[in-house]
Amino acid sequence: MTDSTESPDLTRRGGLTRLKEGTYGGLFAACAAITLLTTAAIFVTLLSDAVVFFRSIPIAEFLTGTNWSPNPAGGGQAFGIIPLLIGTLTVTITAAFISIPIGTLTAIYLSEYATPNARSILKPLLEILAGIPTVVYGYFALVYVTPALKATLFPEMSTFNALAASIMVGIMTIPMVSSISEDAMSAVPDELRQAGYGLGATKFEVSTGIVVPASISGIASSYILAVSRAIGETMIVVVAMGAQARMPEVQQALFGIPFVNPADVLLQSGMTITVAMVQITGGDLTGGTLPYNSMFALGLALFVVTLVMNVISDIIAQRYREEY
Amino acid sequence: MATENPNADGFGEVSRVRGILFEYLSFGASVFGLVALGVLLVYVAIDAFDLANASPEWLLTYFLTLVVPFLAFCLYSANDRDVTRRALVALGGGLVAVAVLFSAIEALLVPIPRLNWQLAYLFVVAAPVTAYLAYVGSRGRLGAVGFGLLGRLVGGVAVGLAVGTLFLVLDALLWFLAYTIGVLPAVGLYALGRVRSSPRARTAAAPVGLVGLTAAVFLRDVVATYPSDLIIYLWTIAIPVAAAGAFLVAGRRGRTAGAVVGGVPLAAATAGGFLAAGAGLPAPTVLLAIVLTGVPTAVYVSRVVDGGEGLAGLGLPLLLAAGAIAGALIVEALGVPAPNPWLDASFLTQAPSRTPEQAGLYPAIVGSVIIIAMVAVLSFALGVGTSVFLEEYTPESGALGTLTRILQVNIANLAAVPSVVYGLLGLGLFANLLGLGIGTAVTAALTLSLLILPITIISAQEAIRSVPDDLRRGSDAMGATRWQTTKNVVLPEAMPGILTGTILALGRAIGETAPLIMIGAATTVFRAPDSLFSRFSAMPMQIYTWAGFPQADFRYGVVAAGVITLLIILVGMNGTAILLRNRAERGS
Numbered sequence: 001m002t003d004s005t006e007s008p009d010l011t012r013r014g015g016l017t018r019l020k021e022g023t024y025g026g027l028f029a030a031c032a033a034i035t036l037l038t039t040a041a042i043f044v045t046l047l048s049d050a051v052v053f054f055r056s057i058p059i060a061e062f063l064t065g066t067n068w069s070p071n072p073a074g075g076g077q078a079f080g081i082i083p084l085l086i087g088t089l090t091v092t093i094t095a096a097f098i099s100i101p102i103g104t105l106t107a108i109y110l111s112e113y114a115t116p117n118a119r120s121i122l123k124p125l126l127e128i129l130a131g132i133p134t135v136v137y138g139y140f141a142l143v144y145v146t147p148a149l150k151a152t153l154f155p156e157m158s159t160f161n162a163l164a165a166s167i168m169v170g171i172m173t174i175p176m177v178s179s180i181s182e183d184a185m186s187a188v189p190d191e192l193r194q195a196g197y198g199l200g201a202t203k204f205e206v207s208t209g210i211v212v213p214a215s216i217s218g219i220a221s222s223y224i225l226a227v228s229r230a231i232g233e234t235m236i237v238v239v240a241m242g243a244q245a246r247m248p249e250v251q252q253a254l255f256g257i258p259f260v261n262p263a264d265v266l267l268q269s270g271m272t273i274t275v276a277m278v279q280i281t282g283g284d285l286t287g288g289t290l291p292y293n294s295m296f297a298l299g300l301a302l303f304v305v306t307l308v309m310n311v312i313s314d315i316i317a318q319r320y321r322e323e324y
Numbered sequence: 325m326a327t328e329n330p331n332a333d334g335f336g337e338v339s340r341v342r343g344i345l346f347e348y349l350s351f352g353a354s355v356f357g358l359v360a361l362g363v364l365l366v367y368v369a370i371d372a373f374d375l376a377n378a379s380p381e382w383l384l385t386y387f388l389t390l391v392v393p394f395l396a397f398c399l400y401s402a403n404d405r406d407v408t409r410r411a412l413v414a415l416g417g418g419l420v421a422v423a424v425l426f427s428a429i430e431a432l433l434v435p436i437p438r439l440n441w442q443l444a445y446l447f448v449v450a451a452p453v454t455a456y457l458a459y460v461g462s463r464g465r466l467g468a469v470g471f472g473l474l475g476r477l478v479g480g481v482a483v484g485l486a487v488g489t490l491f492l493v494l495d496a497l498l499w500f501l502a503y504t505i506g507v508l509p510a511v512g513l514y515a516l517g518r519v520r521s522s523p524r525a526r527t528a529a530a531p532v533g534l535v536g537l538t539a540a541v542f543l544r545d546v547v548a549t550y551p552s553d554l555i556i557y558l559w560t561i562a563i564p565v566a567a568a569g570a571f572l573v574a575g576r577r578g579r580t581a582g583a584v585v586g587g588v589p590l591a592a593a594t595a596g597g598f599l600a601a602g603a604g605l606p607a608p609t610v611l612l613a614i615v616l617t618g619v620p621t622a623v624y625v626s627r628v629v630d631g632g633e634g635l636a637g638l639g640l641p642l643l644l645a646a647g648a649i650a651g652a653l654i655v656e657a658l659g660v661p662a663p664n665p666w667l668d669a670s671f672l673t674q675a676p677s678r679t680p681e682q683a684g685l686y687p688a689i690v691g692s693v694i695i696i697a698m699v700a701v702l703s704f705a706l707g708v709g710t711s712v713f714l715e716e717y718t719p720e721s722g723a724l725g726t727l728t729r730i731l732q733v734n735i736a737n738l739a740a741v742p743s744v745v746y747g748l749l750g751l752g753l754f755a756n757l758l759g760l761g762i763g764t765a766v767t768a769a770l771t772l773s774l775l776i777l778p779i780t781i782i783s784a785q786e787a788i789r790s791v792p793d794d795l796r797r798g799s800d801a802m803g804a805t806r807w808q809t810t811k812n813v814v815l816p817e818a819m820p821g822i823l824t825g826t827i828l829a830l831g832r833a834i835g836e837t838a839p840l841i842m843i844g845a846a847t848t849v850f851r852a853p854d855s856l857f858s859r860f861s862a863m864p865m866q867i868y869t870w871a872g873f874p875q876a877d878f879r880y881g882v883v884a885a886g887v888i889t890l891l892i893i894l895v896g897m898n899g900t901a902i903l904l905r906n907r908a909e910r911g912s
Contacts, residue, residue, distance in 0.1 A: 017805060024807045028717055031709025035735055035781070038774050042745065045752035105353035113347050114354075122354055129357050131898070133835025135864045136887050139871045140364045143879050174357045204343035225740070232742025234838035235864075239871050274744050278841050287756050299748040303741065310740045314733075 046303060049287075049296035053079075056290060062297065068245035068271065070280055070291040079294050081301065083245040087270040091166045091237055094266065095230045098170025100223055103177025104212075107219070110178065111185035112207045123179075130175040138239025141168040146240065160242025160269040168236050173226040180225065184218020185211050217320035224313035228306045234274040242269030243279050273298050365891075366447045367438070371884035374663040376438040381660045383442050387450070389651035393643050395454060397470065398461030401637070407460055411453055418449030469628050469637030475903075476624050477641055480617030482896065487561070487616065488609030489693045493765070493855055496556050498544050503560040505543075506536025554597050557608045562615040566590040569619035573626050585626050589618025667885035675850045676866065680877035683870070685886055690852040691765065691860035692834060698769035698856075699776065699833050704826050706773070707780030708815075710735075711822075714781075715788040716810050739778035746775040747842025755843055763844035765853055765860045771839050776829040783825025787818040820908030827901035831894050837864040863890050 054062070057079050065080015106126065110119050141164040149164060150157045157163070188211050196206040212219065246268075248260045271279075280295045370376055395415075399408050426441035461467035491499075510533030517525030550556070570586025597611035625638060655662055674684025710731075718728040750771030755762045760770070791814050799809040815822075846859045847869040853860040861869075867886045870878050 021805050021807050024810075025713075025717055028709045028713035031706050032713040032731055034706055035710060035731060035738060035777065038738060038749075038777070039734055041753055042741065042749050045749050045757075046745070049752060102353045102356055105350040109347075109350035109354045113350060125358055126354070129361060131831065131894070132361070133837070133864055133890060133894070135835070135837040135868050135871075136890065139867065139883055139887060140368070142871060143883070144364055144367055171357045171360055178354075202340070202343050204346050207346075228740065232744065234742070234744045235868065238838075238841075239868065274742070274838070277744055277748070278838065281751075281841055281844060286762070287752075296748060296752065299745050303745050306740060306742055307737060310737055314736075 042303065046296050046300040049293045050300045053290065053293035053297045057294075066247050068276060070276075070294055077290060079290075079297075081273070081298070083247050084271055084273045084276050084298070086248065086265070087162070087237075087241070087245070087275070088231060088272040090162050090265050090270060091169055091233070091241070091272055092227055092230045094163065094166035095170035095173060096223070096227055098167060099173040099177050099226050099230075102170075103174045103222070103226065104181060104219065106174065106178040107181035107185055108207055108212070110182045112203070112211060123182075126175045126178060129172060132172070134172065134233065134235040135239060137168040137172055138165070138236040141165050141236060141240035154263075154267055156263075157267045158242075158269055160240065160244075161267050162241050162270045163266040165237045165240040166266070168240065169230050169233050172233070172236070173229050176226040176229055177222045180222035181215070181219045184215035184222070187218070188214045217316050220320075221313035221317040224309050224316070228309035228313070231309075232274065232302060232306050234278060237272050238275050238278050241272070241275065243271050243275050244269040245271040245276065273302055277302075368884045368887050369447075370438060370443065371880045372667045372888040373665040374881075375443055376663075377661075378443075378663040379661050380440075380442050381658065382655060382662055383446065385654050385658075385660065386651045387446075389654065390644065390647040391450065391454065393647050395457055397640060397643060398454075398457040398467060401461040401464035401467035401470070402457070403464060404460070407457075411457055414449065414453050418453075419445055422449060465634035466637040467634075469634035470640030473621065473624060473628075473638055474641055474644075476620045477617055478896075479900070480620055481613050484613030484616035485609060486693050486697070488606070488612045489690050490697055491557075491608065492690060492852055493694055493858075495544070496553055497550050498540060500550065500556045500560060501540035501543055501547065502537050504540075506533050506540055509533065509536055554601060554607050554611060557611050558594060558597070562590060562593050562611060565615055565619050569623050572623055577626060577630060581626055585622040586619070589615055589622055592618055665885075666881040667888055671882075671885050672889070676848045676870075680875060680882050683878075683882045685863065685866060685889060687849045687852045688861045688863045688866035688886075689889070691849070691865075692862040694765055694853060694856075694860070695769050695772065695862060696830055696834055698765070699772045700826065700830055702769065702773035703776050703780045703829065703833075704822075706777055707784050707826065707829075708822060710777075710781045711784035711788055712810055712815075715785055716806065716814060735778045735781055739782065742838075743775055743836055744838040744842060746771055747839035749774065750839060750843040761857055763846055763859045764857045766856045767843050768840055768845060768860070768862070771843055772833045772836060775836065775839060776833045779829040779832065780826050783829070784818070784822045787821025787825065788814060790821065791817040820904055824901045824905040824908075827897055827904070831897045831901075834897070835864055835890065835894065837868050840865050841868070863893075 062079055062081055064082065065078060066082045067078040067080045068083050069076070069078050071077075110122060114122060142160070145164040145167060146157065146159060146161060154163075192210050192214060193206050196210045201209065248265045250258050250260055252258060277295050277298050280291045286292075395411070399411060402408075422445045423441050426436075426444055430436065458467075458471075462471045510529045513525050513532055514529040517523065517527075517529065551559070566586040566589060569589070570582040572582075573585040574582025593611050593615035596614045597607045600610035601607035628635065628638060654660075670682075671684050672689065673686050674682060675687055676685075677683045714728055714731060718724050720728065750767055751762070754760045754767045754770050755764075760767045795813050795817065796809055799813045804812065840862055845865050846861045847865065849859060849861045863886065867883055867890065870883045870886060873879070
């Protein structure tokens with residue numbers, strides 16, 4: 001370092017510049033820290049009130065109870081999550097019956113059959129389906145879909161029902177399945193397709209026999225994401241499904257096998273976890289009461305379930321991805 | 325294998341039926357959701373505008389005076405014989421096809437509720453053809469000019485109304501002081517520093533502005549007399565905007581043109597403002613709408629006149645206005661019964677009501693605008709900060725690299741948290757723990773900002789990542805520090821992409837209802853909010869409330885009008901975002 005006087009020190013900065021650099025770096029780091037803080041805040045907020053709730057209502061009772069009535073007129077509160085789970089499962093499964101086949105076929109069409117021109121038009125249009133506010137979908141289900149179904153297929157349908165809501169949830173989640181699946185299918189290298197054609201396979205056989213199996217991990221993870229989105233969906237079900245927490249009637253079929261008539265669940269009103277949360281907000285919001293705390297317990301259940309599903313979908317996409 | 329094949333002659337022949345069926349099936353699946361949504365949108369539009377009661381004469385009149393001239397304009401601009409022929413065939417053939425098909429269905433099967441063949445033609449044939457021709461026409465020089473002018477007119481009015489709305493909750497007097505003794509001196513100093521190229525004046529600008537702003541806060545209650553609101557808006561917004569427009573044009577076309585471009589809208593706005601005040605209308609909003617429409621329009625017209633191409637395109641707004649007036653006159657003269665739309669001016673300017681005819685969306689629109697403005701500022705600042713940190717400041721390996729990966733995974737998971745859970749966060753943290761109040765605009769804005777933050781960050785990261793590394797290395801080689809590179813190279817390059825992502829995320833925020841319910845937003849408010857801590861309602865909230873009303877007039881009328889209003893605002897926002905992206909892509 002003896003010759004430091006002869007050659008200029010290019011790395012030296014003035015104090016003011018260094019201060020400025022540090023300040024901006026710190027500011028950006030603080031912004032990034034807010035995202036971590038948000039996750040922490042969600043956990044803490046949900047947990048702190050949920051813990052208070054579970055002190056009065058044991059977890060076992062919460063998870064196995066078959067009656068949900070947080071604000072009954074004549075007393076006798078009950079916090080059993082089973083009827084809510086049945087409502088949520090009804091909506092999720094019915095919606096999956098729409099979004100999964102349609103979304104998968106859409107992805108196959110976009111990745112294998114569509115011309116580049118058609119794809120460039122269809123892809124942004126499909127995104128519109130996910131961009132419509134969910135309260136608008138709920139309104140559509142209540143005001144147009146339910147009367148149409150009632151007039152044509154199911155005359156005994158009630159005004160608020162699970163079927164119309166589920167159809168709309170399904171349509172809303174189509175782009176979630178189609179866009180992620182399409183990404184996975186487009187990532188399948190063309191060599192595999194060419195090899196298939198070389199063996200004399202038709203386009204149909206290449207699409208269903210080569211491309212779909214090769215991208216199955218991406219497709220599966222898109223299914224899980226769509227289902228997790230359907231579980232958390234609120235406004236469509238709040239507007240169109242009503243708010244009646246009930247257990248479906250179990251009937252005895254031949255040889256005493258118990259079964260539930262699907263029409264009994266689908267054509268009647270029901271209640272999902274999200275609807276139950278929204279319904280409680282109609283009561284009181286200042287805190288301290290049992291229904292208020294139960295809202296956070298439900299929120300915690302919802303948060304954990306969706307988080308777990310996202311992590312699983314991530315793991316599937318990572319681990320079972322074919323490396324090309 | 326040949327021995328197993330009973331039809332050995334048919335080598336290479338495979339049944340294609342299955343493949344073709346599958347192709348059509350998958351195509352049908354692709355458009356299923358879109359068709360379903362399209363049908364529902366048609367019905368909601370028919371309900372909102374009461375088109376089911378529109379007589380065929382009424383439809384024909386407006387089709388001839390408004391739609392046909394517009395189509396002619398687009399065809400003229402496209403100037404393509406092929407397009408003209410195809411459009412005419414589609415319009416004419418569609419007319420016959422829809423009429424025949426529709427009559428056949430009605431006669432043989434079932435009557436289709438609230439739809440006649442004229443409306444079906446309008447939605448199934450005329451609307452797509454118009455959209456296609458507008459797209460083709462906008463690529464011609466004439467059409468580009470016409471649509472550019474139209475966009476500035478509509479966008480200017482929208483921005484003017486939005487700014488006017490914001491001043492319902494902002495303190496105009498404080499803004500007046502802050503502008504006069506804080507913003508104005510600081511901007512003046514900075515400009516002086518640029519002109520004289522003296523860094524000292526530029527450095528002094530920020531402290532001077534800060535001192536002025538602080539002084540304004542203290543002086544707010546000390547100063548006794550203030551000018552009227554109209555003068556304040558004229559002084560703080562209209563004059564600077566007009567001056568900026570004049571300055572822009574003066575640099576290119578000389579001082580006279582600059583004076584005209586700045587002066588004419590300013591004079592019109594002032595006159596409009598005082599006239600509106602006399603007529604009892606909200607004068608400041610009129611003033612802002614005129615000046616924010618007039619100045620960009622004038623700048624644009626001056627640029628088009630300068631370029632000398634597609635001048636006739638400037639006539640498009642006049643053509644449409646003349647068509648609308650002519651249609652109204654003809655309808656009036658012939659005594660054709662007109663529909664009575666639910667979505668009209670009174671719907672947008674009145675408070676909600678129990679009677680469907682008087683119900684309006686005004687307080688909810690104001691609530692939505694205020695919340696979205698706050699969300700825009702918050703999520704933009706936080707989103708850009710986080711994405712710059714993740715993309716520019718952290719290495720990809722080592723201990724800090726692990727932190728980056730944790731942050732990334734965390735952001736991806738936050739994006740998938742149900743919105744109703746964010747509502748609980750807002751209720752528990754902002755409303756109850758921090759005491760910002762249940763159902764206040766501030767609580768809602770903070771909650772929604774956190775909700776869309778992951779989407780903003782992810783799109784901003786993509787925009788920053790797409791800036792070529794050569795630019796960064798070039799800047800580094802010039803001796804720039806990391807912040808200087810970020811500020812001067814990365815952010816300006818990435819800005820269109822960041823803005824596009826932010827606007828798209830805001831579109832998500834404006835339609836969110838569940839978090840608003842959870843934080844206790846009012847289902848119905850009858851007055852527009854007047855401070856950030858007053859209770860508010862928002863458009864989706866009001867739609868949710870009305871959808872629960874049992875009367876048919878609400879279900880099929882008022883809510884439909886609300887839905888259409890919300891969707892039009894959404895389309896406007898997303899359209900702006902897409903235009904921004906396309907322009908940036910063309911520029912680079």
